[in-house]
Amino acid sequence: MRFLLDDEQxxxxxxxxxxxxxxxxxxxxxxxxxxxxxxxxxxxxxxADAGVFALPVPRAxxxxxxxxxxxxxxxxxLGRHAVPGPAVETVAAEALLARLAxxxxxxPAKRFLPSLASGAAxxxxxxxxxxxxxxxxxxxxxxxxxxxxxxxxxxxxxxxxRSLDPARRLAAPxxxxxxxxxxxxxxxxxxxxxxWAALATAAQALGVGLALLDRTVAYVKQRxxxxxxxxxxxxxxxxxxxxxxxxxxxxxxxxxAALTMAPGDIAAAKVTAAEAAYGASRAALxxxxxIGYTAEFDLSLWLTKARALxxxxxxxxxxxxxxxxxxG
Amino acid sequence: MDLDFxxxxxxxxxxxxxxxxxxxxxxxxxxxxxxxxxxxxxxWERELAADRWSVVSWPEEYGGRGVDTVKWxxxxxxxxxxxxxxxxxQNGISLLAPTLFDFGTAAQRARxxxxxxxxxxxxxxxxxxPESGSDLASLxxxxxxxxxxxxxxxxxxxxSRAAFADRAFGLFRSEPCDTGAGAAGKPHRGLTYLMFPLxxxxxxVRPIGRxxxxxxxxxxxxxxxxxxxxxxxxxxxxxxxxxxxxxGDERGLTLRSPGRFLAAADRLARRWRARGDPADTALRDRxxxxxxxxxxxxxxxxxxxxxxxxxxxxxxxxxxxxVFWSEYDIALHETALxxxxxxxxxxxxxxxxxxxxxxxxxxxxxxxxxxxNEIQRDIIAERLLGLPKGxx
Numbered sequence: 101m102r103f104l105l106d107d108e109q110x111x112x113x114x115x116x117x118x119x120x121x122x123x124x125x126x127x128x129x130x131x132x133x134x135x136x137x138x139x140x141x142x143x144x145x146x147x148a149d150a151g152v153f154a155l156p157v158p159r160a161x162x163x164x165x166x167x168x169x170x171x172x173x174x175x176x177x178l179g180r181h182a183v184p185g186p187a188v189e190t191v192a193a194e195a196l197l198a199r200l201a202x203x204x205x206x207x208p209a210k211r212f213l214p215s216l217a218s219g220a221a222x223x224x225x226x227x228x229x230x231x232x233x234x235x236x237x238x239x240x241x242x243x244x245x246x247x248x249x250x251x252x253x254x255x256x257x258x259x260x261x262r263s264l265d266p267a268r269r270l271a272a273p274x275x276x277x278x279x280x281x282x283x284x285x286x287x288x289x290x291x292x293x294x295x296w297a298a299l300a301t302a303a304q305a306l307g308v309g310l311a312l313l314d315r316t317v318a319y320v321k322q323r324x325x326x327x328x329x330x331x332x333x334x335x336x337x338x339x340x341x342x343x344x345x346x347x348x349x350x351x352x353x354x355x356x357a358a359l360t361m362a363p364g365d366i367a368a369a370k371v372t373a374a375e376a377a378y379g380a381s382r383a384a385l386x387x388x389x390x391i392g393y394t395a396e397f398d399l400s401l402w403l404t405k406a407r408a409l410x411x412x413x414x415x416x417x418x419x420x421x422x423x424x425x426x427x428g
Numbered sequence: 429m430d431l432d433f434x435x436x437x438x439x440x441x442x443x444x445x446x447x448x449x450x451x452x453x454x455x456x457x458x459x460x461x462x463x464x465x466x467x468x469x470x471x472w473e474r475e476l477a478a479d480r481w482s483v484v485s486w487p488e489e490y491g492g493r494g495v496d497t498v499k500w501x502x503x504x505x506x507x508x509x510x511x512x513x514x515x516x517x518q519n520g521i522s523l524l525a526p527t528l529f530d531f532g533t534a535a536q537r538a539r540x541x542x543x544x545x546x547x548x549x550x551x552x553x554x555x556x557x558p559e560s561g562s563d564l565a566s567l568x569x570x571x572x573x574x575x576x577x578x579x580x581x582x583x584x585x586x587x588s589r590a591a592f593a594d595r596a597f598g599l600f601r602s603e604p605c606d607t608g609a610g611a612a613g614k615p616h617r618g619l620t621y622l623m624f625p626l627x628x629x630x631x632x633v634r635p636i637g638r639x640x641x642x643x644x645x646x647x648x649x650x651x652x653x654x655x656x657x658x659x660x661x662x663x664x665x666x667x668x669x670x671x672x673x674x675x676g677d678e679r680g681l682t683l684r685s686p687g688r689f690l691a692a693a694d695r696l697a698r699r700w701r702a703r704g705d706p707a708d709t710a711l712r713d714r715x716x717x718x719x720x721x722x723x724x725x726x727x728x729x730x731x732x733x734x735x736x737x738x739x740x741x742x743x744x745x746x747x748x749x750x751v752f753w754s755e756y757d758i759a760l761h762e763t764a765l766x767x768x769x770x771x772x773x774x775x776x777x778x779x780x781x782x783x784x785x786x787x788x789x790x791x792x793x794x795x796x797x798x799x800x801n802e803i804q805r806d807i808i809a810e811r812l813l814g815l816p817k818g819x820x
Binding site: 101102103104105106109169261308319320321328329331332334336337338340341342344345348349351352353354355356359360364365368371373416417420421423424427428 | 429430431432433434437498569573594693694697698700709712713715716717718720721723725727728731732733734735737738745749751802804806808809810812813814815816817818819820
């Protein structure tokens, strides 16, 4: 029993944190939302160099994994730094293709996994248990769609829809396209991919929540009213204490889910981390006051992402149902 | 990183499970907050101790098995899964014993711990006073020097299970406020940690009915109660530091093991599956939150135990723990009572949901004792988040 990240895993988190901290992800995220993907692509290239997209991919397909714990560790940092792009979706697509290969359909894995693992390609997808929109379909080179027991490479996407989070650009894949696989293995692989999407989203949400808390703690220490920092007021302290409690109890669920990959654990992690992050966003907005309600203030990048991730890959009710079904 | 048990831990689990299967009473014992129930639970402590299951983490010389935190948590999980009775010695085991291990003398440990392990002596805490709750350091009960010991005077209150317990431990002011350090805004100084018998001359115990009327706690009136020097823990005047070390334990790992919540969440989930209305997704979500919370608490605890085993010191983090479990416990029991419907109102000792009601009433005290959750949130904000101190 040693339910703790090892030194290597902690070093990995620290190095990603340092790398992303120096990469001006705020500018990249804002540009991404305006359709300028260049700066975001540069961040992605660094993530690829760090091996992030190789983590879910088996060694047989030029990956490093599957390493769900390291993937979760990485996604906490992606969330903390508001990294734009279909990172969750790329990981989910990798899990989908890898599981299909395990179930006797290796061709799509051979064809796509090496380039996804190296970061040369990035993917987005829709799955039967997710919503109709694929994140960043206009920018992802590969748009996978699973429906009716078929995996297809979509021929394009419908009109891009705006998310509350400007960095999340949503579009439904167009029907048809190349048929990559069919049969019961597709449905099973899609469920597996949904679990990876939920795990990565949970980890990302945890990072978003931690960033919101850090920024808000810093703000209430320096913002003065009535001649004193507002962080000395008990109403403020208690609200932030509650945010920390929720995040610190979400963290072991996220790491535990990555360790066991049990559907009930993943569901518990998704609902808890997403709601903890959303709770953090509500507290962050309230405690910043009106400045927090502006798009111009950088806090907005995390505030809007927390709301989006709460519902991404299934709303809290869906995941609560799965958590209960997976119990015992 | 793993969540695996060693073969030896697995064998330990099996031994605990086998013993509990053979010994846990088939019918629940009467409420331990009643005289009859207290006696029955004391007898259960004796039975546990006879086979060294009452204090597994203590050294063998005091009646334990000397097991580490992982095995203790394994035991707790098996204990509550088996539906074993509540622990009437909880206050002594989780508060006084850790204090004696850290600050007591070998003679005190030899004198106090074996009879605590068997339930022969059951201990009550004596912290709060009528004017000193969250602001515990303002307490006024006094310990005055006398030949060979101290004379205790004053009033203590909310002393859990003192109505039926044998002895108590608590803090007393040994340096008077008007001359000692206490006067100059340093109320934490000049307090002494003492143990005393509840049947001593000068002690009057007045039971107090908790919310449901059961005499779960008591007021203690002390009038020149003699306590020999050997019953002072640590140095006179150092009581605050000593007591705070133990309240960290109380809030942290050792007061509420995850086994208790895992077992309760499991019972709730089973009842939901057997009796719940699948169309009632609002209630379903609350049942889901109960199982999610139990798992979160279990994993949080394994992380703490792993950090502790790796040599890290757990400090203010115990406040995260205390707020979480105390609020979780209430939510779980509210959900259970709601699921019981009309039966969930009954508190006459015969209803199907009687144990849920008993534990619900118990859970309501959680955010108040062991340092109120308001105090815990102050600690979290100031020590973990680094926010400035302010007026309480």
